[in-house]
Amino acid sequence: MKSIQRTGVIRDYDMHSASVRAGYGLILALCVLLVIVAVFPLIWVVLAGFKDLKEFVSSTSLLPEKYDISMFTTTWNQLGIAKNYLNSLISVVGSVVCALVFNGLLGYGIGILRPKGYGVVKKMVMFSLLMPTTISIVPLFMNIQNLGMGNSFLPLWLSFGANAMYIILFVQFFESLPMSIIEAGRIDGCSQLQTFFRIVLPLSKPICAVISIFAVNAAWSDFLLPYLVLRGGDKQTVMVRLFVFSTEQTVNADNMMRSVVFSMIPPIILFFIFQKQLTENAVSVGIKG
Amino acid sequence: MRAQPKASRARTAETFKSWLIMLPGLILMCFFVWEPLFESIRMSLYKTRNVELVRFVGLDNFISVVTKDDFLQALQNTFSYTFWSLLIGFFLPIVMAILIGETTKGKGFFRTAAYLPNMLPGLAVIILWSAFFSGEKSGVLNILLSGLGIPRQTYLTRAEWVIPIIILIATWKGAGATTLIYMAGMAGVSAELYEAAAIDGATVWQRIIHILLPAVRKLAGTLLILQIISVFQIMYEPMVLTKGGPDNASLSLMQLMWQYAFGGSMNYGKASAVAVIVTLILLLMTAVYSYFNRKESDWD
Numbered sequence: 001m002k003s004i005q006r007t008g009v010i011r012d013y014d015m016h017s018a019s020v021r022a023g024y025g026l027i028l029a030l031c032v033l034l035v036i037v038a039v040f041p042l043i044w045v046v047l048a049g050f051k052d053l054k055e056f057v058s059s060t061s062l063l064p065e066k067y068d069i070s071m072f073t074t075t076w077n078q079l080g081i082a083k084n085y086l087n088s089l090i091s092v093v094g095s096v097v098c099a100l101v102f103n104g105l106l107g108y109g110i111g112i113l114r115p116k117g118y119g120v121v122k123k124m125v126m127f128s129l130l131m132p133t134t135i136s137i138v139p140l141f142m143n144i145q146n147l148g149m150g151n152s153f154l155p156l157w158l159s160f161g162a163n164a165m166y167i168i169l170f171v172q173f174f175e176s177l178p179m180s181i182i183e184a185g186r187i188d189g190c191s192q193l194q195t196f197f198r199i200v201l202p203l204s205k206p207i208c209a210v211i212s213i214f215a216v217n218a219a220w221s222d223f224l225l226p227y228l229v230l231r232g233g234d235k236q237t238v239m240v241r242l243f244v245f246s247t248e249q250t251v252n253a254d255n256m257m258r259s260v261v262f263s264m265i266p267p268i269i270l271f272f273i274f275q276k277q278l279t280e281n282a283v284s285v286g287i288k289g
Numbered sequence: 290m291r292a293q294p295k296a297s298r299a300r301t302a303e304t305f306k307s308w309l310i311m312l313p314g315l316i317l318m319c320f321f322v323w324e325p326l327f328e329s330i331r332m333s334l335y336k337t338r339n340v341e342l343v344r345f346v347g348l349d350n351f352i353s354v355v356t357k358d359d360f361l362q363a364l365q366n367t368f369s370y371t372f373w374s375l376l377i378g379f380f381l382p383i384v385m386a387i388l389i390g391e392t393t394k395g396k397g398f399f400r401t402a403a404y405l406p407n408m409l410p411g412l413a414v415i416i417l418w419s420a421f422f423s424g425e426k427s428g429v430l431n432i433l434l435s436g437l438g439i440p441r442q443t444y445l446t447r448a449e450w451v452i453p454i455i456i457l458i459a460t461w462k463g464a465g466a467t468t469l470i471y472m473a474g475m476a477g478v479s480a481e482l483y484e485a486a487a488i489d490g491a492t493v494w495q496r497i498i499h500i501l502l503p504a505v506r507k508l509a510g511t512l513l514i515l516q517i518i519s520v521f522q523i524m525y526e527p528m529v530l531t532k533g534g535p536d537n538a539s540l541s542l543m544q545l546m547w548q549y550a551f552g553g554s555m556n557y558g559k560a561s562a563v564a565v566i567v568t569l570i571l572l573l574m575t576a577v578y579s580y581f582n583r584k585e586s587d588w589d
Contacts, residue, residue, distance in 0.1 A: 034402070062432060102313055105310055239412055246415075279400055
C-alpha cells in the first residue's frame with residue numbers, strides 16, 4: 001500500500017477506524033467548500049462584468065446573457081483607465097525602489113554596522129510596529145501639504161521607504177548572514193557603502209524579492225494617502241480612481257464592477273507568478289496585519 | 290601610545306559614517322511615522338484652521354468631540370466591531386489551519402486558495418461584496434437565497450446586520466494570511482508527540498485539544514492583540530460600504546476622525562483628538578493584555 005506522508009494530528013493507523021475516515025472525508029469536504037468561498041466572488045465579478053447596466057440591476061441570473069469582451073474594452077476606454085494604470089505603475093515602481101533602498105540601508109545599519117547607539121533606533125522601529133498606522137494620517141497629510149508635495153508621486157514613493165515591517169525583515173535577514181564574509185570585504189578595503197552594494201546586497205536577493213513582491217502589492221492597493229495627495233489631479237492611480245467612483249458615485253454600477261475587475265488583474269497575476277514566495281513568507285510579513 | 294588616539298579617531302569616523310548611511314532611512318521614519326505621532330498629540334490641543342495651528346485650547350477639542358452623540362455611537366460601534374471580529378475572525382483561521390493541516394493531497398492547493406483573497410486590493414473587495422449584499426433582487430445573496438425559498442432581504446439597511454456583515458467581508462479577505470501563520474506554528478509540533486499520545490489511547494479529538502491547541506496558545510495571544518489593534522482602526526470598509534449608516538449604525542471611531550479631517554469641515558484639531566483617544570484605548574488594552582499574559586505565564 002502506498003503510504004502518504006501525514007504531518008497532522010491524524011496518523012496513518014487512525015485511518016483504520018471508520019469514524020476517523022468519515023471525519024477525514026468531512027475535512028476534505030470543508031476544504032473544498034473553503035476554496036469555493038475564496039474563489040466564487042472573483043469568478044462572479046468577472047461574469048458580472050459582461051452585463052450591461054440594465055441587466056446588472058435587474059437580472060436574477062448569476063450568468064450574463066452574452067459574453068462580449070467589448071463590454072470591458074468600452075469601459076476601459078470611456079473611463080480612461082489606461083492613464084490610471086500608467087500612474088499606478090509609476091507609483092509602484094518608485095515605491096518598490098524606495099522600500100528596498102531606504103529600509104535596506106537602515107536595516108544594514110541596525111543589523112550589521114551597529115554603530116554606537118543603534119539600539120535606540122532598533123527599539124523605536126520595533127515600537128512603530130505596534131503603533132496604529134492610520135492614526136497619523138492627518139498630521140502626515142498636513143506635513144506633505146506644508147512642503148508643497150501635493151499632486152506628486154514623491155511623498156507616496158518615500159512613504160514606502162519608512163516601513164517598520166520591511167526594516168525588521170531586513171535586519172533579521174542581515175543578522176543571519178555570515179559575518180566573516182562581510183569582514184573579509186572590509187579587510188579588502190571596501191568602504192561601508194561598497195560593502196553594502198558589493199557584498200551584502202548580492203547575498204540578500206531572497207529577502208529583496210520577498211519585500212519587493214509585498215511592496216508591489218501594497219503600493220498597488222494603497223488608496224487613502226494616495227487619494228489625499230493625488231485627488232483632483234492628473235496623477236490618480238487605479239485605486240484612487242476607484243475610491244473616487246465609490247464616494248462620488250459618478251459611474252454606473254456595471255462600469256464600477258468592470259473597474260473592480262481592472263483593479264484586481266495585476267495583483268492576481270502577481271499572485272499566480274509568485275504564489276510560492278507569497279504563501280511561504282506570509283508568515284513573517286503577515287504577523288503585522 | 291600614539292596609536293591609541295588614532296584608532297579611536299578611526300572608530301569615531303566609522304561610527305559617524307555608519308550613522309550617515311542610516312540617516313536617509315531615519316529621516317523618512319521621522320517624517321512618515323514618528324513625527325506625525327507626536328504632531329497628532331500636539332494638534333489635538335490646538336484650534337486649527339486649514340493646516341495652521343491657531344491657538345492652544347487645552348482639552349477643548351476632546352470635550353467637544355466626546356460630548357457629541359456620534360462619538361458615543363462610534364465608540365460603541367467600534368467595540369461592537371471588535372466583538373464580532375473576535376467571534377468570527379479569531380477562531381476561523383485556527384479551524385482553517387487545523388483542517389488544511391490534516392489534508393495530505395492538495396494541501397498546497399488549499400493553502401494557496403485560502404491565501405488568494407488576501408492579495409486583492411481591500412477597496413476592490415469591499416465594492417465587490419457590496420454587490421453581494423445588495424438589497425435588490427439582483428443582489429448575489431438574494432439570488433442564491435431565493436433558490437432556497439428565502440424572500441428578498443435588504444442587508445445593509447439593517448442596523449443590527451451591518452457590523453457583522455462588514456466583519457464577515459474583512460474576515461473573508463484576511464483569514465487566509467492568519468491561517469498560514471497558524472499552520473506554520475502547528476507544523477512546529479513534532480509528529481512523535483501525536484504518536485506517543487495515540488499509543489496512550491488518545492483519540493484524534495483529544496490530541497487536538499491537549500497537544501495541538503496548547504502548542505499555538507501563545508501565538509494565538511499575539512495574533513489576538515494584533516487583530517484588536519487592526520480592527521479598532523477599521524475605517525474605509527464602513528466608509529465605502531455603508532457610509533457609516535444606516536443612521537450611524539456602522540460609524541467607526543477612525544471614520545469619525547476622517548469625517549472631521551476630510552469630510553468638508555477640515556477640523557484637523559478635532560480629528561487629532563479622536564485619533565489620540567483611539568491610541569489611548571489601544572495602549573490601555575495592550576497594557577491590560579500584557580499584564581494578564583504575564584500573570585498567566587507565572588503560573589506555568
